[in-house]
Amino acid sequence: MADSEFEQIKKLQQERNNLKLGSKNAFADKSSQRDSTKVSLTESMDTTLYDRDTDKYAGYNTSIAVNGDDDDEDMGEGEQRRNLVGQYTASKEILNEFANVGDDMDLMSERAKNSKIADRETDYQKRRFDRALTPTRADPANADGEGRSYKEIMKERELEREEARVRAEIEKKMKSGDLPAQQTHHEPTLKEVTVTPEENKENAPAGEKRRKRRWDVTTTEEGGDASKPTEKKSRWDASTVKVEDTKPSRRSRWDMAPALPPATPIGGSGMATPLHPDVVAPILPTIAYGTRSTWLTDEDLDMMLPSDGYKILEPPPGYAPIRTPARKLMSTPAPMASASGLGGFMMQDPENAKLLGKQLPTELPGVGDLQFFKAEDMTYFGKLMDGADENELSVEELKERKIMRLLLKVKNGTPPMRKTALRQLTDNARQFGAGPLFNQILPLLMEKTLEDQERHLLVKVIDRILYKLDDMVRPYVHKILVVIEPLLIDQDYYARVEGREIISNLSKAAGLAHMISTMRPDIDHVDEYVRNTTARAFAVVASALGIPALLPFLRAVCRSKKSWQARHTGVKIVQQIPILMGCAILPHLTGLVDCIGPNLEDEQAKVRTQTSLAIAALAEAASPYGIESFESILHPLWTGARKQRGKGLTGFLKAVGYVIPLLDEEHANYYTAQIMEIVLREFQSPDEEMKKVVLKVVSQCAGTEGVTAAYLKENVLPEFFKCFWVRRMALDKRNYRQVVETTVDLAKKVGGGEIIQRIVDHLKDESEAYRKMTLESIEKICSALGAADIDERLEERLVDGVLFAFQEQSVEDIVMLNGFGTVVNALGTRCKPYLPQIVSTILWRLNNKVSAVRQQSADLISRIAIVMKQCGEDALMGKLGIVLYEYLGEEYPEVLGSILGALRSIVTVVGIQQMQPPIKDLLPRLTPILRNRHEKVQENTIDLVGRIADRGPEFVSAREWMRICFELLDMLKAHKKGIRRAANNTFGFIAKAIGPQDVLATLLNNLRVQERQSRVCTAVAIGIVAETCAPFTVLPALMNEYRVPELNVQNGVLKSLTFVFEYIGEMAKDYVYAVTPLLEDALIDRDQVHRQTAATVVKHIALGVVGLGCEDAMLHLLNLLYPNLFETSPHVIDRIIEAIDAIRMAIGPGLVMNYVWAGLFHPARKVRTPYWRLYNNAYVQSADAMVPYWPDLSGLDDNVDMGRSELLVTI
Amino acid sequence: MADKLRATQQLEQLQARFVGTGHADTTKFEWTSNIQRDSLASYIGHPPLLGYMAVGMGESRERLRVRFIEKMIQPVGKPPEKEE
Secondary structure, rough: OOOOHHHHHHHHHHHHHHHHHHHHOOOOOOOOEOOOOOOOOOOOOOOOOOOOOOOOOOOOOOOOOOOOOHHHHHHHHOOOOOOOOOOOOOOOHHHHHOOOOOOOHHHHHHHHHHHHHHHHHHHHHHHHHHHHOOOOOOOOOOOOOOOOHHHHHHHHHHHHHHHHHHHHHHHHHHHHHHOHHHHHHOOOHHHHHHHHHHHHHEEEEEHHHHHHHHHHHOOOOOOOOOOOOOOOOHHHHHOOOHHOOOEEEEOOOOOOOOOOOOOOOOOOOOOOOOOOHHOOOOOOOOOOOOHHHHHOOHHHHHHHOOOOOOOOEEEEEEOOOOOOOOOOOOOOOOOOOOOOOOOOOOOOHHHHHHHHHOOOOEEEEOOOOOOOOOOOHHHHHHHOOOOOOOOOHHHHHHHHHHHHHHHHHHHHHOOHHHHHHHHHHOOOHHHHHHHHHHHHHHHHHHOOOOOOOHHHHHHHHHHHHHHHHHHHHHHHHHHHHHHHHHHHHOHHHHHHHHHHHHHHHHHHHOOOOHHHHHHHHHHHOOOOHHHHHHHHHHHHHHHHHHHHHHHHHHHHOOOOOOHHHHHHHHHHHHHHHHHHHHHHHHHHHHHHHHHHHHHHOOOOHHHHHHHHHHHHHHHHHHOOOOOOHHHHHHHHHHHHHOOOHHHHHHHHHHHHHHHHHHHOOOHHHHHHHHHHHHHHHHOOHHHHHHHHHHHHHHHHHHHOOOOOHHHHHHHHHHHHHHHHEEEEEEHHHHHHHHHHHHHHHHHHHHOOHHHHHHHHEEEEEEEHHHHHHHHHHHHHHHHHHOOOOOHHHHHHHHHHHHHHHHHHHOOOHHHHHHHHHHHHHHHHHHHHHHHHHHHHHHHHHOOOOOOHHHHHHHHHHHHHHHHHHHOOOHHHHHHHHHHHHEEEEHHHHHHHHHHHHHHHHHHHHHOOOOOOOOOHHHHHHHHHHHOOOOOOHHHHHHHHHHHHHHOOHHHHHHHHHHHHHHHHOOOOOOOHHHHHHHHHHHHHHHHHOHHHHHHHHHHHHHOOOOOHHHHHHHHHHHHHHHHHOOHOHHHHHHHOOOOOOHHHHHHHHHHHHHHHHHHHHHHHHHHHHHHHHHHHHHHOOOOOHHHHHHHHHHHHHHHOOOOOOOOHHHHHHHHHHHHHHHHHHHHHHHHHHHHHHHHHHHHHHHHHHHHHHHHHHOOHHHHHHHHHHHHHHHHHHHHHHHHHHHOOOOOOOOOOOOOOOOHHHHO | OOHHHHHHHHHHHHHHHHHOOOOOOHHHHHHHHHHHHHHHHHHHHOOOHHHHHHHHHHOHHHHHHHHHHHHOOOOOOOOOOOOO
């Protein structure tokens, strides 16, 4: 770089700095530096009262001066100008939090939108609301026979399928206009009926039935033929007498729906069929908020209104009540609201919403203060507020309320409430019974407005009670599955994991047979959503109960003759198993492949595609083993791949792509050549999915042994670059990634130079995204393969291109930075000719007014510093060092951090001695920066300072080091552990450099401060100083400090001693007798904390001196410790036990156990408990060593010889 | 309350892992059986010790080993009658 240029940059930079100094308010950037509202401690007057005209930042290090004169003064005057007020900057996350918020966006609405699960679900996921909780199933293992049997359900499914078929048929006819005209005439009626089976399919038959009750009271329901239009009869047709006559009979659609009161009670506990409120919203009565605001039931109306002389009007023809809950004012009346369980349609009271709003409480009787209470919760928990007299309620009702209360606490309560409620639910799960519990939990989980947190908590409840209920859950397995299965396709990873855990626990509790019989009917369900989730659930069952257990069933399902849906689902289960279990499928691979093998030639295209995907998943999980299992399907796979087109082909190609890496060399080569034809043909495919698949196949083929570089070069590369290295590919994120990956995989085979040569010119492309894609590919190739096969000409083009791309970036991107760094590092010394150009680019960009540019340039310096050293560009580095030094006044903390990082990397490579600017200038400039609160700045400064303190402390005066010590004290409180550790180490280095006396005095003084955190950190620092400067330099002063009659100080000393002895380890043996009197005193102190800390010291000493001959002192300390065994405070007792354990290590179990035997069978439990704890610890840690020391039990029993006479053998 | 529960859980876990650990309600029978079994296992687990004992007791090592293993079955006799 020309010197003139360098001078120019320097001048510009000075101008900038001067400008900054000149301005009144040095904090130009308000967004990153908050105004300090704190009163300066160095001011003696109240500046808010006595307004000064001077700058309020006077006395504050607003920025670091360029020429550094004032700092030297500062040094002369010592501590006078030291400002106690730190510089506070917000972290990057906080700064960026609002950065993207435009005016058009409302933060709150965004939040509200995200909190509900339903709002971020896709339409497909929302289909879970279409499912309903089915009635309780029978448990064949349990003879009472309540609930529906497998046979009944299978029959029902068959009917549903038939319905779907007929409906499709009707629809088809309607479309083609074949339907008779008169049927369209009865539009509304027809509509009503066509809706019925549909709902019926999804909803619980119970829900269906309830509605029928309302409108269809007197008609008997017809049997299975739901496709036949029913004439809609209204309840209003019937006389009131008839209504009275109706008894809750077993009028079910298919003869199997449960009768009303026993199996489908609407209210009251023990109800077997809780309905999702949305499903039954129109028909069920709401909560009694109080007698006055209750809705009137039909019965009420009949009672109130005269029956003679009036008649109930028929609804006008074509009238259809509103069925969509969303259009109702209040959509969710409680399903279990009235004990009578007999309700009817209610007029929606417009007042209700308001009423509800007013009544939303945060405190319920018997529940306590909740975190929140939503309007929807009223539906489920409103009952708690009806003010019923608990004494009049039946046991069942009381139980129900109890559960309700606990659930509400879990769902809406504060964390401690939640905890206790959850525990009560778990502990009493068996008493409550599965029915009452699930009948309340499951509808809550189906609620549309459910939020993540609530779902998580409820799922947790289920998880816990599953353990307790065990086989009692059987009748509820399907209901639980309906609720939990959607979790398996949630976007949230943790929700998926939760769902898996529940289903796996469920299958362990219910057993395989029951799981299969419960889920079998869903396998060929008409709804694809149900089949999909069922398949996933089955995979979880397989992983929980073992693949072999499920395999016979899977085999049968995959060969089902009855319906292709069943086969499809079966194959899908097989696909999901490897996705879930990974290589754990290997032992059962043959079984799984055989299971789905025949489906590759299924008559249904969907099944074939699914099978190929399943094979792909199996091969992926099995890789690189298991080719022998796939042998049987290789042939159909290859012929299939040739035959298929379009979507089917994607699956087959994918499968082939995953199978090829398993093949041996020869075969792989052969099959690659075969398949490549198709792949090359499909390069041009416009289908995104196909593009993805062919890219994947290409990278898999390229990675196989048998495929040669020559083959790829000749056949694949030209076509590949033609089709995929186009600007358009860079625009879509997924394509972008895939192309980069494939390119790198190809490069691994054909060599980096070959590929880079083809793409290097794109670095100068006009599209930034494309340049980025190119640089990322080059970066990955260079880091994987090095730059050895890049020739001179290419090297020139490459560096040129990289520089261009780097300079032209409009948004500073980490990809560009990484790319640049990697390329330079890969080229190594070959970079030398380009370095001046690179450095001048960096320098220009360091002077840019955009902070991100400056930051990136500084980061780049840290990346290429090593290469610069290798190239022998020391002079250039000196210049860079000086420029960076000048920039230490940087006000953006992120940038400052990067600049410090760059300086650090330069210091690291050039060494302390050669550093430009000299260390004695650099370090004083760093001292004030230590006060910066920004994490990145702190981390980089402390690292730099620590390095200097370690390698070249002699370059700086002792006074400056002391000053740094003071600054470091604050850093001991940093949140980041790395910073605290670096600060502590630096203490050690400084103490070593200037001797421990001064540092120690500072630290001991700091023990007296009030703030606990600070004292703890000081204690750590003392420990480190003791470690680096030998304990004898520290211990006398420290022990002397213990004589100060102040609890804080004494505790601080003890705390320091813990760290000292922790760090010095074995060195402790020389100091044991010196500190024992102090510990004696501490261990018999009244103060608990005192004894606790002393116990920790004892622990560390004891562990340090194991086997070093200090047993007498340890035994003495044990005698002092032992009376503390009955402490009850958890912290204290834990420390005491730890200390005793440590002493056991030091003096052996024999001696310590002598203390323990006495209390193991003491009459008082309070005594036995802690003694057994000690015994257990000893047993776990050194059971074998205890063998000779167990008490002699001979003579304890006359019949049996309990003495261990073998031990007395002597030769 | 919470701590107590956690302590019980931890103890249960510990006991599941180490049979020989005990608690305030451990009976004499349990404890002494464990002592015997642990001792026997330890003799067998240290071949030199086993050899030493074999020499001392005038038996072959293998015989002694088998005897020790067999002795592990009800080392302190039958469990006490359960009193309801």
